[in-house]
Amino acid sequence: MSEISARYNPLEVEEKWYSxxxxxxYFKSTPDGREPYSVVIPPPNVTGVLHMGHMLNNTIQDVxxxxxxxxxxxxxxxxxxxxxxIATEAKVVRMLxxxxxxxxxLSRDEFLKYAWEWKEEYGGIILQQLQKLGASCxxxxxxxxxxxxxxxxxYKVFVDLHRRGKLYRKKRMVxxxxxxxxxxxxxxxxxxxxxxxxxxxxYQIEGTEEYITIATTRPxxxxxxxxxxxxxxxxxxxxxxxxxxxVPLIGRAVPIIVDEYVTMDFGTGALKVTPAHDVNDFDxxxxxxxxxxxxxxxxxxxxxxAGIYPGDDRxxxxxxxxxxxxxxxxxxxxxxxxxxxxxxxxxxxxVEPRLSLQWYVDMKALAGPALDAVESDEIEFFPKNQKNLxxxxxENIRDWCISRQLWWGHRVPAWYYxxxxxxxxxxxxxxxxxxxxxxxxxxxxADLSQDxxxxxxxxSSWLWPISVFDxxxxxxxLNYYYPTSVLVTGWDIIFLWVARMAMAGFxxxxxxxxxxxxxxxxxxxxxRRKMSKQLGNSPDALKLIEDxxxxxxxxxxxxxxxxxxxxxFDEKLVEQGRNFCNKLWNAMRLILGWTPDPSIExxxxxxxxxxxxxxxxxxxxxxxxxxxQQYRLSDALMSIYSFIWDxxxxxxxxxxxxxxxxxxxxxxxxxxxxxFTDICSLLHPFMPFITEEIWHQLKTNSQKGDxxxxxxxxxxxxxxxxxxxxxxxxxxxxxxxxxxxxxGLKSKEALPLYAKSSQIVSAFEKIGGYxxxxxxxxxxxxxxxTDLEDxxxxxxxxxxxxxxVELQIEIDAAKELEEKQKELVHxxxxxxxxxxxxxxxxxxxxxxxxxxxxxxxxxxxxQERIRLLEQEVIKLKGLVN
RNA sequence: GGGAGGUUAGCUCAGCUGGUUCAGAGCACCUGCCUUACAAGCAGGGGGUCACUGGUUCGAAUCCAGUACUUCCCA
Numbered sequence: 001m002s003e004i005s006a007r008y009n010p011l012e013v014e015e016k017w018y019s020x021x022x023x024x025x026y027f028k029s030t031p032d033g034r035e036p037y038s039v040v041i042p043p044p045n046v047t048g049v050l051h052m053g054h055m056l057n058n059t060i061q062d063v064x065x066x067x068x069x070x071x072x073x074x075x076x077x078x079x080x081x082x083x084x085x086i087a088t089e090a091k092v093v094r095m096l097x098x099x100x101x102x103x104x105x106l107s108r109d110e111f112l113k114y115a116w117e118w119k120e121e122y123g124g125i126i127l128q129q130l131q132k133l134g135a136s137c138x139x140x141x142x143x144x145x146x147x148x149x150x151x152x153x154x155y156k157v158f159v160d161l162h163r164r165g166k167l168y169r170k171k172r173m174v175x176x177x178x179x180x181x182x183x184x185x186x187x188x189x190x191x192x193x194x195x196x197x198x199x200x201x202x203y204q205i206e207g208t209e210e211y212i213t214i215a216t217t218r219p220x221x222x223x224x225x226x227x228x229x230x231x232x233x234x235x236x237x238x239x240x241x242x243x244x245x246x247v248p249l250i251g252r253a254v255p256i257i258v259d260e261y262v263t264m265d266f267g268t269g270a271l272k273v274t275p276a277h278d279v280n281d282f283d284x285x286x287x288x289x290x291x292x293x294x295x296x297x298x299x300x301x302x303x304x305x306a307g308i309y310p311g312d313d314r315x316x317x318x319x320x321x322x323x324x325x326x327x328x329x330x331x332x333x334x335x336x337x338x339x340x341x342x343x344x345x346x347x348x349x350x351v352e353p354r355l356s357l358q359w360y361v362d363m364k365a366l367a368g369p370a371l372d373a374v375e376s377d378e379i380e381f382f383p384k385n386q387k388n389l390x391x392x393x394x395e396n397i398r399d400w401c402i403s404r405q406l407w408w409g410h411r412v413p414a415w416y417y418x419x420x421x422x423x424x425x426x427x428x429x430x431x432x433x434x435x436x437x438x439x440x441x442x443x444x445x446a447d448l449s450q451d452x453x454x455x456x457x458x459x460s461s462w463l464w465p466i467s468v469f470d471x472x473x474x475x476x477x478l479n480y481y482y483p484t485s486v487l488v489t490g491w492d493i494i495f496l497w498v499a500r501m502a503m504a505g506f507x508x509x510x511x512x513x514x515x516x517x518x519x520x521x522x523x524x525x526x527x528r529r530k531m532s533k534q535l536g537n538s539p540d541a542l543k544l545i546e547d548x549x550x551x552x553x554x555x556x557x558x559x560x561x562x563x564x565x566x567x568x569f570d571e572k573l574v575e576q577g578r579n580f581c582n583k584l585w586n587a588m589r590l591i592l593g594w595t596p597d598p599s600i601e602x603x604x605x606x607x608x609x610x611x612x613x614x615x616x617x618x619x620x621x622x623x624x625x626x627x628x629q630q631y632r633l634s635d636a637l638m639s640i641y642s643f644i645w646d647x648x649x650x651x652x653x654x655x656x657x658x659x660x661x662x663x664x665x666x667x668x669x670x671x672x673x674x675x676f677t678d679i680c681s682l683l684h685p686f687m688p689f690i691t692e693e694i695w696h697q698l699k700t701n702s703q704k705g706d707x708x709x710x711x712x713x714x715x716x717x718x719x720x721x722x723x724x725x726x727x728x729x730x731x732x733x734x735x736x737x738x739x740x741x742x743x744g745l746k747s748k749e750a751l752p753l754y755a756k757s758s759q760i761v762s763a764f765e766k767i768g769g770y771x772x773x774x775x776x777x778x779x780x781x782x783x784x785x786t787d788l789e790d791x792x793x794x795x796x797x798x799x800x801x802x803x804x805v806e807l808q809i810e811i812d813a814a815k816e817l818e819e820k821q822k823e824l825v826h827x828x829x830x831x832x833x834x835x836x837x838x839x840x841x842x843x844x845x846x847x848x849x850x851x852x853x854x855x856x857x858x859x860x861x862x863q864e865r866i867r868l869l870e871q872e873v874i875k876l877k878g879l880v881n
Numbered sequence: 882g883g884g885a886g887g888u889u890a891g892c893u894c895a896g897c898u899g900g901u902u903c904a905g906a907g908c909a910c911c912u913g914c915c916u917u918a919c920a921a922g923c924a925g926g927g928g929g930u931c932a933c934u935g936g937u938u939c940g941a942a943u944c945c946a947g948u949a950c951u952u953c954c955c956a
């Protein structure tokens with residue numbers, strides 16, 4: 001025994017077993033006759049390094065996959081990364097800048113060469129880090145959204161949607177990131193309240209000396225004004241209907257239009273309309289056929305069309321132009337104001353609404369089946385309440401802008417020739433098409449120009465559950481693995497990803513992409529702040545694994561993360577995980593230190609103990625399986641945790657532990673090992689490394705096989721009478737220990753215990769090994785049943801049974817009396833409540849018979865306790881007086 | 882502005898279809914222990930009018946309404 005360290009050392013164990021599993025190809029999956037269980041990883045950014053969110057998310061997936069594997073299913077977990085257009089391009093640009101290279105000086109191809117180099121060098125880091133966590137992915141299947149198979153799928157889908165009229169190109173208002181100089185989807189814009197100022201500016205009414213005053217937070221857009229709008233019912237402005245206003249300092253005369261869109265009590269009730277720079281204004285512009293004047297360049301500086309300060313930044317111009325207006329007497333007043341400002345998720349630049357020509361997917365045409373599937377629980381959400389969010393978004397769905405003004409990504413498969421557009425999977429097809437349409441057979445590829453933009457990264461991610469199985473080329477694997485079993489992801493990308501995958505699934509396979517969706521919470525710090533790089537509040541994931549072991553970290557992540565609920569990360573959690581590993585480790589050391597002796601028969605106590613363990617294990621396993629059904633992983637883990645720590649270590653091992661230097665019966669030894677290995681099987685999905693290690697340490701000389709592939713315990717109801725008896729014994733033993741603690745008695749001092757005779761007590765006493773068990777665990781000198789009503793010493797009630805510990809000590813009668821009286825009151829209330837129930841006809845008539853039976857039992861027990869307590873109180877009163 | 886959720890021990894949360902041996906878990910806390918598997922431990926213990934108000938009911942942490950506070954989503 002001495003050669004085994006008293007502390008569990010995870011590092012070498014983890015390294016050893018991970019490479020062993022890999023060498024055995026245990027993670028590998030190919031279609032066969034077994035039931036499949038498939039999971040696709042939410043592909044992390046190729047730029048990413050492992051953070052807490054990944055650890056939580058991937059631990060959960062690994063738990064599910066490992067359990068499925070132990071259940072004999074063909075478990076397939078497909079790993080991969082996505083190319084993260086904006087983030088990666090930004091990273092590569094920065095890297096180039098550090099090397100003194102400007103993106104603007106490079107051709108597209110040159111830039112992409114650098115980008116791929118970067119990807120090859122750094123792109124796989126996160127996947128290697130997942131291995132440290134124990135992730136049992138089928139690494140041979142590692143996919144990347146820009147590899148050949150996944151890219152082909154993207155182009156196919158684009159062409160297909162276009163052909164069927166569900167994808168189009170149009171000039172619309174978009175969210176423009178002037179720093180990245182690209183469009184953003186709605187989901188990539190983060191809104192927040194910011195301090196700004198509301199400028200009240202007066203516009204002269206054409207041909208009069210009258211003015212109309214508008215309020216705006218953005219005076220720099222005034223050069224783009226092409227109307228002033230008022231509410232039709234606003235009496236202040238009736239006189240101006242049909243007239244024109246002069247845009248101050250610009251001199252443009254613009255119509256005063258009337259529209260119910262205007263909010264009368266906001267600002268002055270008059271609204272300047274700038275169709276090129278505001279979504280709502282754009283709609284007004286379309287409705288009233290207004291001119292659009294785009295006053296900005298794509299980097300947020302003023303354009304030549306603005307006529308003022310060309311080339312200056314919009315925020316600089318805001319100040320300058322406001323000052324000009326003021327100097328010219330057009331500013332009526334300036335108020336401090338808070339408004340909602342959208343910023344780019346990636347660059348934090350203030351998003352500029354901008355008119356631009358982009359590609360869109362007609363989402364209404366795709367949403368139907370995906371919405372229905374979730375509504376009907378055909379796709380089941382865990383937790384359920386995410387359905388509301390999903391429904392709301394799907395019912396108000398807007399078209400998806402999929403083009404991005406970047407180079408890193410899938411280039412839009414559209415080619416232009418003159419005024420023609422050809423959408424095709426490749427240039428050769430586009431050329432064929434071009435020849436046909438134009439009638440010019442002499443066209444060459446050089447005559448066509450491909451769209452400069454790339455597609456939104458999610459336009460490849462939404463195909464992921466299909467494309468990782470090469471499903472757009474071949475049905476072979478798709479038929480087996482698809483729909484996947486479960487998707488595990490954060491609720492924050494329910495729209496970006498989950499909804500879109502559901503749509504793509506129905507669109508191209510006619511089926512849902514997954515049966516279940518498990519939404520994890522966000523990992524936050526103790527102050528509930530989201531973990532982020534900026535705040536620096538995220539622990540180093542790999543450091544955590546080094547310090548606490550992968551199993552410890554997995555335990556920490558899981559033990560406190562109910563589905564959908566946020567995980568408030570605290571290093572205490574992983575510490576608990578590490579301590580748990582140590583506990584398991586030491587239980588193993590204890591057992592391995594025993595000397596089994598074939599010539600000794602197991603005692604009745606031994607037999608009772610291991611039979612009880614079997615029953616209890618069975619009950620726990622059943623509960624764990626039920627918890628898995630509902631994805632209550634943290635409940636499942638905590639059940640196993642307390643089963644191991646309390647039942648197995650604190651109770652069972654102490655029950656069967658032989659005395660110092662004494663041997664243990666071989667039967668009991670073998671049985672203990674078998675229980676422990678079952679425990680390893682049960683715990684393995686959560687803590688794979690230590691369970692594998694212990695499994696092998698315990699099995700060195702006997703059975704073969706690995707914990708990872710051992711059958712997962714199914715569990716059952718268990719022997720209720722035996723379970724109840726042991727629970728009673730445990731409570732009794734605890735009560736005796738309490739007597740010790742209260743009276744300052746040493747644990748070595750053996751005590752005589754008497755039980756007041758009763759049916760229950762005799763029944764328990766008849767169970768083989770019961771009395772020896774209590775005697776051993778409570779450190780008794782003797783344990784007898786008596787008919788005496790009182791014995792000198794301390795007495796107490798367990799369930800409805802009365803026990804006496806014979807003691808020659810003074811007891812504090814007054815204090816004891818107070819306690820017993822308090823308890824009596826509680827019991828009286830308890831019984832009173834049940835009596836009320838049982839005397840109520842409607843209850844007796846209506847409640848199910850087993851409920852009534854239970855109430856009767858509770859009543860009888862309660863009454864018995866009252867009887868015993870009353871006796872006691874009378875006796876104590878006598879002593880006090 | 883529209884919508885969804887939350888409010889249970891000091892902290893983080895369980896508590897499913899209403900029924901007091903269920904007010905529970907983990908952590909934290911207090912007391913006593915270096916009892917040779919484990920001090921990363923052992924034994925014992927104290928903590929809660931289940932946000933507030935009203936209603937339904939024989940009975941409410943659990944259902945309903947309102948109030949307060951709070952989180953989130955969408956605009």
